[in-house]
Amino acid sequence: MTAQAVAREEVVRAPAWSPAWISQRLQKVLLHVVVIGLTAAWMVPAIALFTSSFRHFEDINSTGWWTALAPPFKFTVDNYAKVLSSGNLGHSIFNSFMISIPATVIPTTIAAFAAYAFAWMKFPGRNYLFLALVALLAVPLQLTFVPVLKTYVSVGLVPQNWGFVGVWLAHAGYGLPFAVYLLANFFRALPSDLFESAEIDGAGTLTVFFRIVLPLSVPAIASLVIFQFLWVWNDLLVALIYVGGTENVAPVTVTLANLSNSLGQGWHLLTAAAFLSMIIPLVVFISLQRYFVRGILAGSVKG
Amino acid sequence: MASVTYDHVVKRYTADVTVVKDFNVEIKDKEFMVLVGPSGCGKSTALRMLAGLEQISEGRILIGDRMVNNVAAKDRDIAMVFQSYALYPHMSVYDNMAFPLQMQHMKKSEIDTRVRNASRILGLDNFLKRKPRALSGGQRQRVALGRAIVRSPKVFLLDEPLSNLDAKLRGQTRVELQKLHRDLQTTFIYVTHDQVEAMTMGDRIAIMNAGILQQVGTPGEIYDHPANLFVAGFIGTPTMNFVPASVSDSTAKASGFEVELPKSLPSGKGTLGFRPEAVTDRVAEGSPQFEMKVDVVERLGSDQFLYGQVGGDQVTARVDPRMAVAPGDRVKLGLDTRSMHFFDAESEQALL
Numbered sequence: 001m002t003a004q005a006v007a008r009e010e011v012v013r014a015p016a017w018s019p020a021w022i023s024q025r026l027q028k029v030l031l032h033v034v035v036i037g038l039t040a041a042w043m044v045p046a047i048a049l050f051t052s053s054f055r056h057f058e059d060i061n062s063t064g065w066w067t068a069l070a071p072p073f074k075f076t077v078d079n080y081a082k083v084l085s086s087g088n089l090g091h092s093i094f095n096s097f098m099i100s101i102p103a104t105v106i107p108t109t110i111a112a113f114a115a116y117a118f119a120w121m122k123f124p125g126r127n128y129l130f131l132a133l134v135a136l137l138a139v140p141l142q143l144t145f146v147p148v149l150k151t152y153v154s155v156g157l158v159p160q161n162w163g164f165v166g167v168w169l170a171h172a173g174y175g176l177p178f179a180v181y182l183l184a185n186f187f188r189a190l191p192s193d194l195f196e197s198a199e200i201d202g203a204g205t206l207t208v209f210f211r212i213v214l215p216l217s218v219p220a221i222a223s224l225v226i227f228q229f230l231w232v233w234n235d236l237l238v239a240l241i242y243v244g245g246t247e248n249v250a251p252v253t254v255t256l257a258n259l260s261n262s263l264g265q266g267w268h269l270l271t272a273a274a275f276l277s278m279i280i281p282l283v284v285f286i287s288l289q290r291y292f293v294r295g296i297l298a299g300s301v302k303g
Numbered sequence: 304m305a306s307v308t309y310d311h312v313v314k315r316y317t318a319d320v321t322v323v324k325d326f327n328v329e330i331k332d333k334e335f336m337v338l339v340g341p342s343g344c345g346k347s348t349a350l351r352m353l354a355g356l357e358q359i360s361e362g363r364i365l366i367g368d369r370m371v372n373n374v375a376a377k378d379r380d381i382a383m384v385f386q387s388y389a390l391y392p393h394m395s396v397y398d399n400m401a402f403p404l405q406m407q408h409m410k411k412s413e414i415d416t417r418v419r420n421a422s423r424i425l426g427l428d429n430f431l432k433r434k435p436r437a438l439s440g441g442q443r444q445r446v447a448l449g450r451a452i453v454r455s456p457k458v459f460l461l462d463e464p465l466s467n468l469d470a471k472l473r474g475q476t477r478v479e480l481q482k483l484h485r486d487l488q489t490t491f492i493y494v495t496h497d498q499v500e501a502m503t504m505g506d507r508i509a510i511m512n513a514g515i516l517q518q519v520g521t522p523g524e525i526y527d528h529p530a531n532l533f534v535a536g537f538i539g540t541p542t543m544n545f546v547p548a549s550v551s552d553s554t555a556k557a558s559g560f561e562v563e564l565p566k567s568l569p570s571g572k573g574t575l576g577f578r579p580e581a582v583t584d585r586v587a588e589g590s591p592q593f594e595m596k597v598d599v600v601e602r603l604g605s606d607q608f609l610y611g612q613v614g615g616d617q618v619t620a621r622v623d624p625r626m627a628v629a630p631g632d633r634v635k636l637g638l639d640t641r642s643m644h645f646f647d648a649e650s651e652q653a654l655l
Contacts, residue, residue: 193389196356201450202377202406211402215393 046278053079053271060268079272088247089273092255093280099164099239099251100232103171107179108224110172112217115183116209120195130184136177144174145241152242159242159249167242174238175228186220187213222291230281252277305367305380305457305490306332307353312362314348314514322348324514326362330507335484335491337505341537342496345514347462350494354383354460366457377406382451383460386467388443390435390450396422397431400449407454414453421449424486441472448480452487459484461493465500477503498538502526510534527642532651535576535644541608543644544582546616548575555645559614560593562640568654576644579608582620586637595620597632609634 014020048065054075055068068075083089117123118130148170152158157166190213198208214221236253243249245258256277260270307330314323323345330336338346351357353364355376363370371379382403390399397418404414422428425445435443444464451459464480465473481504484491495501501508502522510517510525510533518530529535535543548557553567555575562575586592595618599610607624610617620636628634645655 191387191389193385193387194391196354197383197385197389198391198402199356200354200376200381200383201403203402207406212391212393 049271049275049278052268053275055079055268057266057268060271079268080276083269083272083276088250089252089255089276091248092250092252093276095249096233096251096253096277096280099167099171099243100229102164102168103175103232104225104228106168107172107175107228108221111176111179111183111224112214112221113209114176114180115187116213118180118184119187119190120208120213121205133177134181137181141174141238148173149241159244159246164243164249167239170238170242171228171232171235175231179224179228182224183217183220186217190216219291222288226285226288226291229284233281306330306334306365307336307458307490307492308363308365309349309353310363310365312349312352312364313360314345314352314357315360321360322514323352326516328509328516328519330490330492333488333490335481335493335504335506337501337508338492338494338511339498339501339505339508339537340496340511340517344511346494346496346511349511350383350460350462350492353379353458353492354381355379380457381460382454382456382458383462384444384447384451384464386463388435388447388464388467390443390446392435395432395434396427396438396446396449399435399446400453403450403454417453417455418449421452424452424483425449440468441476444468444476448483452483455487456489458490458492459487461491463495464493465495466497480504498540502538510537512537528653529576529644530653532574532576532646532653535646535653539578541579541610541619543576543578544616544618545574545576545646546613546618548573548645550645555643557614558616560591560638562591562638562643564643564645564655565640566655568645571648573648573654574646574651576646577638578642579619579621581639581642582618582622582636583639584620584622584626584634584636586635587639590640591638592635593638594633595636597628597630597634600628600630 014024051068052060052065054077055065056074056076056078059068059074118126118133152166156162157169159166194212195208198212203211234253236257239251239254240257243251243254245254247255250258256270256273259273260267307328309326309328312323312326313321315321326345326349328336338349340346348357352359353366353371355371355374359372363372365371366379366381391402394402400418400421401414404417409417418431419428422431425448427442427445427449430438430442430446435446438446444467447464461480465476468476477500480491480493493500493504501510505522507519507521508525509519512533518525518534520528525534525538529538529543532545536545546557548555548562549570549572550556550564550568551570553564555562555564557575582595593613595609595611595613597609597611601608601610602624605624607622607626607628609620609622609628611620612618622628622634622636626634643655644653646652647654
């Protein structure tokens with residue numbers, strides 16, 4: 001069959017119940033079943049967590065979470081009330097913000113400048129530097145804990161003196177290779193005529209960056225912000241290493257880990273706490289998701 | 304307003320790759336100069352060197368009396384219209400046109416006056432608030448022109464500005480551009496691969512091929528007196544007829560006919576060239592005549608072109624549109640000997 005014939009077949013529907021029609025239908029149904037199935041499988045833990053967080057302690061211990069979805073409905077918000085009042089979860093959420101926001105803003109800002117230089121400024125060794133940067137993506141971050149922490153301690157960059165600065169810098173470092181890589185690829189795809197036109201119009205390097213590159217790169221930057229924010233917010237390991245588990249500095253992830261130790265039996269409270277920690281990234285994702293979808297496509301297909 | 308001089312300009316990318324070779328042109332003040340040639344001939348590179356987007360490997364470029372080799376693009380007092388228009392997609396039409404003026408830190412009121420003036424000239428008044436993506440191709444093209452006009456530059460550079468427009472719009476814009484050139488009284492340098500654009504718009508044309516300037520002249524000069532085989536074949540549609548011929552004294556002998564040339568040439572082999580309009584059905588007394596076996600007939604309404612064989616050679620003829628001919632026919636045609644060209648076999652230079 002020629003390519004033209006295939007293209008035409010997509011426009012003109014095959015007659016009902018013909019073999020072609022049946023196979024078309026089957027393909028569509030199969031596709032939907034697979035997509036819906038995968039989505040459901042991924043959603044189950046979140047839904048289970050969500051329903052459980054509204055159930056009574058006795059119910060959680062005696063029956064499965066799905067029984068709560070059938071009558072009689074016996075929901076409660078006690079778990080949330082207890083978690084928010086008793087534990088230090090509120091303060092941990094504040095700490096998480098204190099960590100996540102600078103740990104997102106710092107690498108994104110640096111990456112934008114660096115990516116612009118990599119994409120559009122000519123300097124010796126540019127390609128080698130970029131290659132080295134991309135190679136850093138492959139370094140497992142666990143490998144860096146000991147040397148970085150030793151350095152921090154020797155220069156006094158510890159939470160007692162500097163608060164969250166240490167963890168900000170650590171997250172910035174871990175995030176930068178990917179951030180620069182993503183943005184540089186996006187910037188490179190911008191048409192070179194724009195830069196030349198701006199050059200003739202009399203715009204300098206910084207003007208081009210702020211007035212042309214940045215406004216055109218909102219989708220890429222938004223998706224980078226989402227990636228980095230989610231990663232920092234959900235991170236336990238880096239926070240544990242550079243911030244530690246002390247109550248007044250611990251972010252949500254660390255507090256939750258501690259809770260699951262101390263409340264091993266009380267996981268009705270744990271579910272509520274866990275769901276609270278999920279809400280923030282969800283809000284961030286949903287509010288920026290239209291950029292996210294465009295941003296993912298940004299490198300491959302120019303929009 | 305200024306003249307532009309290319310003085311022995313060379314553009315080399317590596318030791319072996321030279322895209323512009325020893326380029327010498329003087330473009331007069333207020334002239335409409337067209338650089339034309341097939342793609343890859345170096346015409347765009349020549350323009351981009353003038354714009355300051357490419358370094359000059361050798362030679363000098365002058366705008367007026369000032370050598371601009373080491374002057375930044377923004378300080379050359381030029382404006383360029385790109386093939387892709389290169390509009391800033393996130394800015395409104397107004398902001399696109401205001402951008403170069405803002406870069407000069409011009410006063411807001413002055414910017415406003417200039418932008419409104421340009422938009423009036425170009426008929427963009429109703430679109431000033433729109434983004435480029437909400438405009439048609441022709442409107443975008445005019446915004447790109449507007450962005451150049453507001454600066455009132457010394458020289459306008461246009462790099463294939465019409466090639467993204469459809470045929471009808473291209474014809475209209477061609478006329479508008481000439482009118483604009485007349486109104487602005489500024490030097491225009493226009494790069495195109497389209498010989499029709501070159502012939503219709505240029506005060507003078509510079510033809511390039513493979514990085515080498517072939518000929519500079521008015522459209523008439525280039526059409527009537529092509530300097531070499533390349534220029535003769537590049538300008539004119541349908542292309543000039545080329546038949547191998549040998550000449551002795553002032554007689555040229557092709558496979559199917561003989562022509563008496565207006566002057567005697569050194570004897571030898573070469574290529575005889577004559578345009579399709581020199582081959583007519585109006586057979587004049589004393590002029591050479593031959594029979595053509597017609598392969599293809601092209602009727603354009605105002606003209607009729609016959610493609611066929613004369614002796615062993617392919618020949619195109621332009622005949623009266625009312626003449627009834629069908630493919631396969633043999634027709635008797637005459638040759639107008641007033642506009643014959645003869646090119647040397649070795650150098651391909653025009654001897655006549």
